[in-house]
Amino acid sequence: MSQQVQGVISRAKDAPVELVTINIPDPGPGEAVVKVQACGVCHTDLHYVQGGIGDDYPYLLGHEAAGIVEAVGDGVRDLAPGDYVILNWRAVCGSCRACKRGRPWYCFATFNATQKMTLEDGTELSPALGIGAFVEKTLVAAGQCTKVDPAAAPEVAGLLGCGVMAGLGAAINTGGVGRGDSVAVIGCGGVGAAAIAGARLAGAGTIIAVDIDERKLATAKELGATDTVNSREVDAVEAIQGLTGGHGADVVIDAVGRPETWKQAFYARDLAGTVVLVGVPTPTMQLELPLLDVFGRGGSLKSSWYGDCLPSRDFPMLIDLFLQGRLPLDAFVTETIGINDVDAAFAKMHGGDVLRSVVVI
Template sequence: MPQEVRAVVALKRGAPVEVLPALVPDPGPGEVLVGVQACGVCHTDLHYRDGAIGEEFPYLLGHEAAGIVESVGPGVTGLAPGDYVVLAWRAPCGGCRSCRRGRPWYCFESRNAAQPMTLADGTELSPALGIGAFAEKTLVAAGQAVKIDPSARPEAAGLIGCGVMAGYGAAVHTGGVSNGDTVAVIGCGGVGNAAIAASALAGARRVIAVDIDDAKLDLATRFGATDTVNSRGTDPVEAVRELTGGVGADIVIDAVGRPETYRQGFYMRDLAGTLVQVGVPDPEMRIDLPLIDVFGRGGALKASWYGDCLPSRDFPVLVDLHLRRKLDLDAFVSETITLDEVEPAFAKMQRGEVLRSVVVL
């Protein structure tokens, strides 16, 4: 029998979100019902609210979540009621052309729950990134629920489900940061600081944090930045070159996703260096670069999808690093809030006042 829960819903483009009753069906084949304990407020949720990702309103927002499995549907193996999980928005299908080639982190047919959650009047809700976890309970595909060590508190663990994994993976998986590399990270929010932490853990010799906010730059040093550049009044390209002996960084990670930061990152690289874009751009944004520079500078220009991660492999690893005090997930949690405070949290995020507001249920 469907259960009624409170949920944060974006009813139409650009309108403030509302907390409304929603109905969650019992899990069907291959599905699990998860009682949400905590869910981070991510910039992607704001993109959904503003219609920058799609027009399938109303949206059930929230996707950086940890919780407890309450029940499982027919055919589900490896999960049982009581399991502590982090939710992933990629659940490899095992059969698409990417999975068949041994690249499940690029899965093109990622699984989601087949049944929709609805408003009380029966209107179907579109779950953000196939999760929809700004709710007391949510329904997901079994492959989206990744078991982790229950010692990690949900406010911190849930952030692995998106922002931390995206930044960490952009550095380690997509960028291939390794011992002795020089790395520059543009944008020191949650994703950028995760990339900084990952670069430090991977053995980068120098990790340069670039932002326009001194408070964020100060925080970046806590995550492992060796140098900081405030680009509000300084040319960041020249500053990074100066810090790297005049040549530029081996790997640059753009955690902002704007044309100006992408261009900065492109020229901030050493010859044959790598630029990784992990910040999500607005669909209307465009980039114009001289093709001779693209050719002449060489290297690699990459986009990082979810940190090119495999959740079943990577989520437990990041939790273990946290529990071993090598990756401070608690430092990403700026505040804890209720479901009713998501809209004010969006405003704080836009003003750059928080790394992550986290809804606790």
């Protein structure tokens, strides 16, 4: 029997978000209903509101969430009511060419729930990143639920569902940061700050934070940056080279996703170094670069999808590190808010006033 719950939707491009009644169907085969306990307010949600991802309105917003499994459908194994889970938006299929090659983090056939959540009048909702978690309960594919230690508070654990995992993974998984490496991170919002924490966790020797906001640079210092660069005041490439013996960093992570910041990352790396793009560009952005420079500098140019994470592998490990005091996930929670405060959280995010606002439901 379907349920009615309250959730936050975006009905049209740039329209104020709305708290409305949503119908949640019983889970079908391979599906689960999860009672959401907390959900972070991510830039991706704002992109949905602004029309930057698509026009399949109305969207059920929210995707960075943790909660309790309430019910599962037929055929669901290894998941049961009462399990404490983090939701992920890349449920791997296990059978595509990437999965068969042993690279499930690149799965080309990730999936979501088959059934649709709807408004009271029957209008089908598009859940943000296949989740939709600014809501009391949500319907997802069972593979989107990753069990973790319930000792971690949901407002902290849920952040691994997107932004924090994207940053940590950009450093550890995609960038392959190792002990003693030099790392520069351009853009120190939530994702960039997580990349700094990931570089520290991996044992990097020099960690350079680059931003135009002194508040973000101060936070980066707290999370492990050894040096900071205000690129509003100095040339970022020259500054990074100066802090790395004139060579450039071994790994440079662009957490902004603009052509100008990607070029900074490209030229700020050492010969044969690695550039990682984890900031999400808009569809209209173009990049122009001398091909000879690409050839002559060697190394790797990588894009990081969701931090190249495998939720079943990475989420429990990172939660355990947090509980051991080795990974300060709680430092990313700037404030906890109610489900009616999402619009205000978007404004704070736009102004650079928060790393993460977290909706507690």
